[in-house]
Amino acid sequence: MADLDPHTLRVAASLVRGRLATIKLDPRMDGLQRLGAHRTLTQLAIDLEVSADHVGPPSSRRKA
DSSP: OOOOOHHHHHHHHHHHHHHHHHHTTOTTSOHHHHHHHHHHHHHHHHHHHHHHHHHSOOOSOOOO
């Protein structure tokens, strides 16, 4: 298996955070389900970012 790529981990964390923004609008989930999903996905995003920081330095490219 290839080494982990910090950029890929950061992109995954960004995708998870994007899903967090839409989860509160999901009519199929009640409040407790949304709260549980929010906590779990928030922790996943944090874990991905910490792993990216551990694997390699942050990208030197900045968004315009």
